[in-house]
Amino acid sequence: MKTTRRNLVIGGLVSGLAIPGCAKAASDPEDAFKDSEWRDLSADAWKERLDPLAYKVLRKEGTERAFTSPLNDEKREGVFVCAGCELELFKSEWKFDSGTGWPSFYTFIEGALGEKTDLRLWTPRREYHCARCLGHQGHVFDDWPDVPTGLRYCNNGVALKFIPA
Numbered sequence: 001m002k003t004t005r006r007n008l009v010i011g012g013l014v015s016g017l018a019i020p021g022c023a024k025a026a027s028d029p030e031d032a033f034k035d036s037e038w039r040d041l042s043a044d045a046w047k048e049r050l051d052p053l054a055y056k057v058l059r060k061e062g063t064e065r066a067f068t069s070p071l072n073d074e075k076r077e078g079v080f081v082c083a084g085c086e087l088e089l090f091k092s093e094w095k096f097d098s099g100t101g102w103p104s105f106y107t108f109i110e111g112a113l114g115e116k117t118d119l120r121l122w123t124p125r126r127e128y129h130c131a132r133c134l135g136h137q138g139h140v141f142d143d144w145p146d147v148p149t150g151l152r153y154c155n156n157g158v159a160l161k162f163i164p165a
Helices: 005-027 029-033 043-049 052-060
Strands: 078-082 090-091 113-116 125-130 134-143 152-155 160-163
Touching: 029 152, 043 052, 052 134
Parallel strands: none
Antiparallel strands: 078 090, 078 160, 113 125, 125 134, 134 152
């Protein structure tokens, strides 16, 4: 094949587009759990495991009403786990009172969450979910300057369980 400037430019563009995608895939926390049996559960199996509100939130990306979760007031030492598969997501020391009506955290356990862009409202939001079972947890906002990361992981309480230390 004859090498031309056009072929070099096209090849460079294709390579440039492919490399970031490969880098993301290689570091994606969901990849660590890609063979997990939690990924194979049917909708009916999830409905048997979860109450209706937990199913709506975890499996259908719903949102519970603000100020309805008892986890808003949870102050004990321990860990918050995914209500779907019990993967550890947050340490209690990272929880703070955001006043928003949902349990809020400023960071998470490394490798426990995956993210995607949520376009269901008027503006794009960062949705996050359990890396193992892919259960929807909430949205992350870069709007909290009073915590170490500046981030607010705004979690549906029904998507979590608390395990005391």
